[in-house]
Amino acid sequence: MVKILVVHGPNLDLLGKRENDVYGNETIDAINRDIKKEAGSAGEIEFYQSNHEGDIVDKINQTRADGILINPAAYTHTSVAIHDALRAKNIPSVEIHLSNIYAREEFRHKSLIAPVVTGQISGFGKDSYLLGVRALITILGGTRND
Ligand code: DQA
Numbered sequence: 001m002v003k004i005l006v007v008h009g010p011n012l013d014l015l016g017k018r019e020n021d022v023y024g025n026e027t028i029d030a031i032n033r034d035i036k037k038e039a040g041s042a043g044e045i046e047f048y049q050s051n052h053e054g055d056i057v058d059k060i061n062q063t064r065a066d067g068i069l070i071n072p073a074a075y076t077h078t079s080v081a082i083h084d085a086l087r088a089k090n091i092p093s094v095e096i097h098l099s100n101i102y103a104r105e106e107f108r109h110k111s112l113i114a115p116v117v118t119g120q121i122s123g124f125g126k127d128s129y130l131l132g133v134r135a136l137i138t139i140l141g142g143t144r145n146d
Helices: 028-042 053-062 073-077 078-090 126-140
Strands: 001-008 041-047 067-071 093-097 119-122
Touching: 001 028, 001 053, 001 126, 028 041, 028 126, 041 126, 053 078, 067 078, 067 126, 093 126, 119 126
Parallel strands: 001 041, 001 067, 067 093, 093 119
Antiparallel strands: none
16 A cells, blocks of 8 residues: 655635635545545545645655645745755655646746656646546555455
8 A cells, every 4th residue: 555645735725615616616625535535445645734835845854655646736836945845855746736727827837846746737626636646556556456
């Protein structure tokens, strides 16, 4: 079984109550439940949400997970610190976005995170997370027995 850390960045605690036309109706708890279901017996998942950049950096530095699924939210576009933490950690990681960041305002088109992750999935709503966890388990060589 592979260990996966799921990191949700700022304001994602408001999912289901925030810009539902952009981010969907589901809460973070509902999304987490479906990520867990998707991983099944292949993955042991820890969920973490923070609105604070330094806390996210600490979490990445300290994790003992085999891989990271991260929606850095607004920090995607600003955070050299999260970029550096992921680069230093150097384990398989997937950047997730519910919305298609390239189809939105110009300031969202640039990701400082993309160059230091294994890959990015953007624009599929909740399915971005489900596709991402699947990809991460495959990269890590995990298998489901259920
Ligand atoms: C987001 C896209 C970001 O631009 C935005 O700041 C978010 C959510 C997404 O999942 O689509 O908070 O990461």
